[in-house]
Amino acid sequence: MKRRIFALLTLMVMLLTFAASAETEIDRTGDRKIDLQEVTENTVPEGISPTTGLELSTYTVPEGFTGMALTGRYLPMMVQVGNDEGGLEWRAPWGLNYADVVYELPLYKYGATRFTGVFNDIVPDSVGFVRSARVGNVWLWKEWGAGFAFYGQQETPGSDVVEEFKKLGHYATNDPILFSGMVGKNKAWYKYYTAREGLKNPYNVDANLSGMYSLIPEDYVAPNHTFKFADEPLTGDAATEVLIQWTNEDELYGAKLLYNADQNVYERYVRVSGKRYEPWVELDNKEKITFTNVIIQFIDLTWNRGMVNAPIVEMVGEGNADFFMNGQHAGGYWKRADMDSRTVYYGPDGNEMELQPGKTLVIFFPKDSTEERHIIYQ
Incomplete structure (x- = not known):
């Protein structure tokens, strides 16, 4: 009898364990x-971040950084960050740990993805490695109205980033809140893109988001995106x-x-x-x-002209x-x-x-x- 009871109890534990871990x-x-x-539209009490819901007074803002926790101004900054080879070892990101929101978007048909970081509470002076934009990033940027840092863009007809910006009334290389890395020294933000020592190109592009933040006109107001x-x-x-x-x-x-x-x-x-x-x-x-x-957002995904890198x-x-x-x-x-x-x-x-x-x-x-x-x- 004792053996039978023990066997039944063991079976029950196994079933409960299976149920708890069922995929x-x-x-x-x-x-x-x-x-x-x-x-x-949502609102938050004064002193609470609209992007994280955290108390801004609890942050310690490092020297050289900026953001709402320091200035009190809601002004999100956006940046394209590489995820090449899974973002491991020397291809790991830097500064992305300060992002309030990170988006992961498809990049190649075979499964490669890329990140878009949104910074508001704290905006660092070093984020990378910065990569190029696709049209989906333009459409995502439009809902935030953020300062946007990207290093290059796709310009294939049908998935042309420059044209998509134009349709929305903006110019990729000449706009007060767009910070393309593919510009000359005459642009005020050119100096805020640098190459990080010890890393290979193109995995070495660093963006001083704090510096770019300082270039955005003081009268600019980003749209409400409070969660x-x-x-x-x-x-x-x-x-x-x-x-x-x-x-x-x-x-x-x-x-x-x-x-x-x-x-x-x-x-x-x-x-x-x-x-x-x-x-x-x-x-x-x-x-x-x-x-x-963590939010999984299920979307329709197609590829322009069947190209493997034009999502x-x-x-x-x-x-x-x-x-x-x-x-x-x-x-x-x-x-x-x-x-x-x-x-x-x-x-x-x-x-x-x-x-x-x-x-x-x-x-x-x-x-x-x-x-x-x-x-x-x-």
């Missing part, structure tokens, strides 16, 4: 039957591990997000081979770049979205009405999703289904 693959296109409610923040932790199903698989062709762009309960953040790990992952860290201090909120990423539209916070998951929705609107994220109840105060990672992930492409959590 769930996200349905990217299924109808979630969410009734979207009307939303308005809605929660007072309570997210309640959903357990999600302490999130697997992001873009393709099987290049493992270095697969990633795993692991929840660190002690710090209430998700740490990002890059797949280097098989099931082996290495932590994604900042180049200088080797500290992990972490996020309190057309849906920025205006709508679709499913999934949220990961405090070790929990919730399914929701996203919608952006037009170029002049911000992207609104909706929770399962149809109201605007409340984020946890802290930094946010947004991954633009294709809606279309392939055998290689997955997002799985457990």
Whole structure:
């Protein structure tokens, strides 16, 4: 009898363990039957960051840096940051750990991605390595109205960054809030791009965002992009591990997000081979770049003229979205009405999703289904 009871107890433990660790693959296109409610512009109390929901007085701003925590001015800065070879070792980013929001966008068909960082609370004097822009970055920039640093751009007809800026009433190399690196010494911001010693080209381009910030006219006002923040932790199903698989062709762009309960953040790990992952860290201090909120935004993705490096990423539209916070998951929705609107994220109840105060990672992930492409959590 005792043996039978012990066997039953063992079986129960095994079943509970299996249930707790069961993998769930996200349905990217299924109808979630969410009734979207009307939303308005958000506000935050004085002294609270509109991009992180954190108290600005708690920051220590390093010498040479700037940002809302120092000046009190809401003025986001945006920069293109490379993710070549998974952003490991000497290709690791620097300064990106100060970003309030980091976007990851598709770059190549085989799975390579690139980051766009948005800085507001603290704007550093050194960020890199800076890379070129694609049209999706232009459309993303439009909703922020941020100062934008990028080093080069695609100019292929159909995915021409210069033309997209023109359509929006701006000029890529002659605009008070655009800081292209492909300009001559006559531009005031030219001196704020430098080559970092010891790193190979093109993985060595450094941007002094703080310097560029100082060039933006004092009367310029960026559009309101305040997130809605929660007072309570997210309640959903357990999600302490999130697997992001873009393709099987290049493992270095697969990633795993692991929840660190002690710090209430998700740490990002890059797949280097098989099931082996290495932590994604900042180049200088080797500290992990972490996020309190992770948003998966499912988008339509096409390729201009079938080119492998000319992504057309849906920025205006709508679709499913999934949220990961405090070790929990919730399914929701996203919608952006037009170029002049911000992207609104909706929770399962149809109201605007409340984020946890802290930094946010947004991954633009294709809606279309392939055998290689997955997002799985457990």
